[in-house]
Amino acid sequence: MTAMKDPFRLTIVHPCVGRRVGMKKYIRTWLMEPLAPALLAALVPEEVEVSFYDDRLEPIPFGTRTDLVAISVETYTARRAYQIATEYRRRGVPVVMGGFHATLCPDEVMQHAESIVVGEAEELFPQVVDDYRHRTPKRRYESLGRPQLGVKPRRSIYEGKAYLPIRLVEYSRGCRFKCDFCAVQSFFSATHTHQPIGQVLSEIESTRDRRTLYFFIDDNICSDLDAAKELFRALIPLRIRWVSQSSINVAFDDEAMQLLKASGCQCLLIGIESLRPDALAGMNKSFNLMRGGPEIALSNLRKFGIRVYGTFMFGYDHDSDSSFKQSIEFATQQEMFIAAFNHVTPFPGTPLYRRLKFEGRLLFDAWWNDPGYSYNMVPFQPASCSPEELSQNCVRARRQFYSIPSIIKRAIGKANRADLLMLARYFIINAMHRSDVSGRNGLPLGDAAWKGPFLPIQMQKQSLSGYSMPIA
Numbered sequence: 001m002t003a004m005k006d007p008f009r010l011t012i013v014h015p016c017v018g019r020r021v022g023m024k025k026y027i028r029t030w031l032m033e034p035l036a037p038a039l040l041a042a043l044v045p046e047e048v049e050v051s052f053y054d055d056r057l058e059p060i061p062f063g064t065r066t067d068l069v070a071i072s073v074e075t076y077t078a079r080r081a082y083q084i085a086t087e088y089r090r091r092g093v094p095v096v097m098g099g100f101h102a103t104l105c106p107d108e109v110m111q112h113a114e115s116i117v118v119g120e121a122e123e124l125f126p127q128v129v130d131d132y133r134h135r136t137p138k139r140r141y142e143s144l145g146r147p148q149l150g151v152k153p154r155r156s157i158y159e160g161k162a163y164l165p166i167r168l169v170e171y172s173r174g175c176r177f178k179c180d181f182c183a184v185q186s187f188f189s190a191t192h193t194h195q196p197i198g199q200v201l202s203e204i205e206s207t208r209d210r211r212t213l214y215f216f217i218d219d220n221i222c223s224d225l226d227a228a229k230e231l232f233r234a235l236i237p238l239r240i241r242w243v244s245q246s247s248i249n250v251a252f253d254d255e256a257m258q259l260l261k262a263s264g265c266q267c268l269l270i271g272i273e274s275l276r277p278d279a280l281a282g283m284n285k286s287f288n289l290m291r292g293g294p295e296i297a298l299s300n301l302r303k304f305g306i307r308v309y310g311t312f313m314f315g316y317d318h319d320s321d322s323s324f325k326q327s328i329e330f331a332t333q334q335e336m337f338i339a340a341f342n343h344v345t346p347f348p349g350t351p352l353y354r355r356l357k358f359e360g361r362l363l364f365d366a367w368w369n370d371p372g373y374s375y376n377m378v379p380f381q382p383a384s385c386s387p388e389e390l391s392q393n394c395v396r397a398r399r400q401f402y403s404i405p406s407i408i409k410r411a412i413g414k415a416n417r418a419d420l421l422m423l424a425r426y427f428i429i430n431a432m433h434r435s436d437v438s439g440r441n442g443l444p445l446g447d448a449a450w451k452g453p454f455l456p457i458q459m460q461k462q463s464l465s466g467y468s469m470p471i472a
């Protein structure tokens with residue numbers, strides 16, 4: 001009898017943004033099934049044993065034997081990702097990191113992982129795993145172009161985890177616009193690609209049950225309006241309910257609006273950002289003023305019964321105190337289903353970040369990795385107020401918008417109370433966002449109970465697990 005060959009073990013970890021000491025539950029509205037880990041799991045050969053831990057929902061068993069750990073890193077989750085990587089690397093397990101932050105801030109991320117992947121995983125991750133299996137890993141893997149989309153996520157990795165009842169699917173990635181604050185345009189170099197519609201339909205067919213609400217996580221599902229219409233047409237016979245994110249231009253195309261409605265679109269997140277033309281110009285988003293601007297766009301969306309999740313951003317140089325009042329009033333009058341009121345965030349790799357750095361206005365070397373930084377702190381010097389005022393005004397705006405009188409007022413909106421079930425959903429979702437206002441405020445980045453220091457790559461005397469690893 002021959003002994004069974006030991007399988008290669010891959011552990012995928014999805015980090016949380018952060019955790020207060022003793023915090024029992026994570027931010028409820030963020031708890032959706034993460035797509036990247038399911039895609040990574042789908043990209044490895046069957047004989048590789050895959051485990052998945054979602055740091056937002058469960059403890060990570062660092063002591064369990066594994067050969068390689070793969071971690072997605074976003075800017076807000078970078079600090080926690082480095083803590084998790086340190087735990088594994090202290091135990092001699094190599095770590096590979098990828099995702100937005102790894103792509104936009106590769107030099108920093110390389111200090112915390114044996115290997116990094118810059119760009120999308122589809123063409124590179126199989127190579128990474130293969131190289132680790134053959135003990136010939138590289139420090140950096142980088143894609144030169146955009147991959148073919150359409151890998152079917154391995155959703156079985158979500159089993160037993162208590163996510164919100166929303167199914168994340170994707171049609172396209174990227175966006176053709178170049179808003180100066182947006183990490184998406186930096187990550188995808190303002191390109192937009194989509195997968196074959198047949199693939200999307202089969203993914204929906206294979207994951208649906210009667211109550212499924214689909215979230216097309218496309219950064220801007222209407223970046224290419226013709227391609228979007230093609231998708232909407234194909235969705236009609238499926239009779240599903242779905243939500244997504246879109247630029248405002250869709251509201252001025254009646255054919256697209258009819259197709260949206262007919263295909264089951266329930267709500268679109270629209271980046272209104274600001275009602276001030278000078279602020280919009282500053283962020284390279286003047287297209288929001290097209291054909292009469294947001295007021296006309298939103299009234300057309302209402303006409304077709306499409307609910308709106310409006311997002312606003314404050315702290316551009318032309319903003320003033322009145323911007324908050326004006327935006328809250330606008331969001332309420334426009335009967336927005338939900339809305340977000342955030343301060344401008346300089347994400348590394350964006351034109352905004354470079355500008356603020358050049359102007360000497362960044363208050364931290366790397367706010368996302370600073371133990372003194374927490375969620376809602378403004379990491380730059382605004383032009384017309386203090387960072388603290390800007391942060392407090394954002395929190396106040398959220399409290400006002402999610403106050404009981406405002407929730408009741410907006411419930412009167414025809415689309416929000418389309419039927420009793422929708423009205424119930426409206427109240428539940430608004431209540432969740434209301435409670436998250438305090439939950440998110442001051443949330444530390446990283447686990448506050450974790451004891452450092454990080455284990456940067458240079459500190460390793462020897463390569464881990466016998467790998468021959470070039471040290472940068």
Ligand code: B12
Pocket residue numbers: 016017029030031032033034035036039040070071072073074075076077096097098099100101104117119120121122125168170173174182183184217218219342347348
């Ligand atoms: C859906 C979504 C959400 C959902 C949550 C989804 C979830 N599962 O929990 C909600 C609405 C709750 C949300 C919340 C937030 N989000 Co969000 N979100 C998205 C969105 C639109 C899609 C994410 C997704 O599933 N993408 C599809 C997957 C397949 O793509 P991907 O994750 O990039 O992975 C690919 C590559 O990056 C790479 N990759 C990723 N990980 C790894 C790991 C390894 C090892 C390898 C090899 C490769 C690799 O391969 C993958 C396949 O090619 C993205 C935009 C985007 N394009 O990704 C923003 C985005 C990730 N979010 C962002 C932000 C800022 C937030 C918030 C902080 C917002 C806020 N202020 O509250 C919170 C943080 C929540 C948290 N992290 O806990 C930013 C992050 C920017 C940055 N520089 O990091 C993005 C990019 C949006 C933007 N316009 O800038 N978000």
Ligand code: SF4
Pocket residue numbers: 174175176177178179182183184185219220247271
């Ligand atoms: S339209 Fe949206 S996704 Fe596109 S660049 Fe602007 S903010 Fe980013």
